[in-house]
Structures are given as C-alpha cells and as structure tokens.
Amino acid sequence: MKKKIIFIILFFVLLTSLIVTLYQENADIETLSKYGSRGSEVSTIQEKLKRWGYYNGSVDGIYGSQTVAAVKKFQQKNGLTVDGIAGQNTLAAMGITSNSSSGSSSSNSANLDLLARLIYGEARGEPYTGQVAVAAVVLNRVKNSSFPNTISGVIYQSGAFDVVADGQINMTPNSTARKAAQDALNGWDPTYGAIYYFNPNTATNKWIWSRPMTVTIGKHRFCK
Numbered sequence: 742m743k744k745k746i747i748f749i750i751l752f753f754v755l756l757t758s759l760i761v762t763l764y765q766e767n768a769d770i771e772t773l774s775k776y777g778s779r780g781s782e783v784s785t786i787q788e789k790l791k792r793w794g795y796y797n798g799s800v801d802g803i804y805g806s807q808t809v810a811a812v813k814k815f816q817q818k819n820g821l822t823v824d825g826i827a828g829q830n831t832l833a834a835m836g837i838t839s840n841s842s843s844g845s846s847s848s849n850s851a852n853l854d855l856l857a858r859l860i861y862g863e864a865r866g867e868p869y870t871g872q873v874a875v876a877a878v879v880l881n882r883v884k885n886s887s888f889p890n891t892i893s894g895v896i897y898q899s900g901a902f903d904v905v906a907d908g909q910i911n912m913t914p915n916s917t918a919r920k921a922a923q924d925a926l927n928g929w930d931p932t933y934g935a936i937y938y939f940n941p942n943t944a945t946n947k948w949i950w951s952r953p954m955t956v957t958i959g960k961h962r963f964c965k
Contacts, residue, residue, distance in 0.1 A: 774827040778804040782837070786827055789835050790815060792889070793897040818911070836891030852892045854914075856922035859896055861914035862904030864961070871959035872918060874932045876925030878963065881936050888936070932956060935963035 774783050783802045790796035795818075796811035809825035816823045821831055833851035856876045864875045882888035882895045889895050897905060904910045914922075932938070933955040940960050944950070952964035 773829075774804055774832075776804055776806070776809050776825065782827075783808065785837055786812070786832075786835065789837070789894065792894070792899075794899055834893060836893035853919065853922050853926065855893060855896060856925065857914035857918040858910050858912065859902060859904065860921050861912055861918040862909035863902060864959075865915070865918065867959040867961065869917065869921060870931050871961055872921035873924050873929055874935075874956075874958050874961070874963060875938065876922050877930040877932045878935055878938055880925055881930070881932070881934055885936055931958060932963040935965055937965070938963045 774780075774786060779802055781802065783804045784800055786804075787796055787798070787800045787802070787808055790808075790811045791798075791800060793815070795814045796808065798805070798807040798811075804827075812827055812831065813823050813825045815821075815835070816825075816831055821834060822828075827835075827837075830851070834855065836852075856879060859879065860872045860875050864872045867875075879892060879895050883890055883892060889898055896902060896910070900906075902910070935955045937949060937952055938961045939946070939949045941962050942960065949964070954962055954964045956963050
C-alpha cells in the first residue's frame with residue numbers, strides 16, 4: 742500500500758514538473774514577435790525595417806504578412822535564420838533588447854559581431870587604429886541626434902556604408918576586426934569625435950570635403 746502511495750506521489754510530481762516545463766517553453770515562444778503578434782515591440786520592428794528600406798507598410802503594431810516578408814529580407818541580408826519570426830537573435834541584430842533575461846547579453850554580442858563585420862568590410866586593409874576608428878565613427882553617430890540611436894540603425898541607415906549595399910557586411914570578420922570592435926565599444930576613439938570618414942583618393946562627393954577634418958589614419962580621413 743505504501744509503495745502504491747509513493748508511486749502515485751512520484752507520478753504527480755513528474756506530471757507537475759512536465760506541465761511547468763511546457764508552460765515555460767510556451768511562455769518563451771509567446772515573448773517572440775511573430776505573425777499575429779501585436780504591440781509596441783512590433784511597431785518598433787516595423788519602424789526600423791521601414792527606415793532601412795525593408796518594409797513599405799504602415800507602422801500599426803500588427804505583425805502581418807508584410808512584416809513577415811520584411812523580417813525575412815532582413816534576416817537573409819544578415820545571415821540569420823530566415824523564418825520571418827523576430828526572435829532574440831533577430832531582435833538583437835535590429836538593436837532591440839528582448840524582454841528575456843538573456844536579451845542584454847544577446848544584444849551586446851550582436852553589436853560586437855555587427856561592428857566587426859562592418860570593420861572587416863570597410864577597413865580590413867587599414868592599420869589597426871584605423872579599424873578601431875571606423876567602429877568609433879559608428880558609435881559617435883549613435884550618440885549624435887542626427888543619426889539613429891542604435892548600432893544596427895546607424896550601420897543599416899540607407900546609403901551610409903557601401904559594404905551594406907554590396908553585401909560585404911555579411912562576410913565573416915577575422916579576429917583583428919573583432920578585437921577592434923571590442924576596443925571601440927570599450928571607449929577608444931582615435932577619431933576625436935568624428936562622425937564621417939572617406940578616402941581622399943576615391944571620394945567624388947564634394948560635400949564630404951567641406952567637413953572639418955579631425956585626423957587621417959591610413960587611407961581614411963575622419964571628420965565632423
């Protein structure tokens with residue numbers, strides 16, 4: 742009799758544990774923005790994708806078919822799983838912090854990776870200081886009210902960087918680019934506050950020449 746009671750108790754304990762686990766998994770799924778989701782996070786996703794040219798619909802906070810298609814385009818462009826769901830990795834790449842406890846670390850990791858990819862695409866042939874400088878320009882723009890307020894927003898702003906347009910942003914960065922990105926994130930700014938840079942040997946835009954120069958590093962001239 743006692744064995745039967747113990748067995749019943751163990752059965753209910755295991756059943757309760759299974760129910761709790763399934764509930765937590767479903768809760769995690771529900772924190773993701775996907776088709777049918779509504780709310781402020783969806784609006785933020787739409788605003789960013791619209792600003793970057795992936796989304797042409799209205800910013801209504803409703804995760805419909807147009808939003809799914811736009812998210813898929815963004816994911817494909819950034820080497821993410823193309824499923825149309827704004828999970829933690831996709832949100833981090835957009836510069837949106839997830840509500841989950843791991844959101845902050847995921848966002849930090851995504852920022853480091855994105856900066857490293859930009860550095861590798863834009864300045865892999867430059868001296869190390871010049872690679873840090875490219876990342877510093879991005880971070881200076883984040884702080885400047887004239888630019889988007891996230892790293893991903895700055896990098897994917899329309900026309901901002903050639904490597905986004907030609908796809909080099911999706912190349913795998915080397916360890917030097919990653920180290921340069923980390924140094925910039927840690928506060929090193931060899932540009933003295935610059936928000937632009939260009940190669941004087943190839944630049945054809947007359948406007949960029951009018952910007953006050955702060956420093957020249959390698960082939961790039963940095964300016965405000």
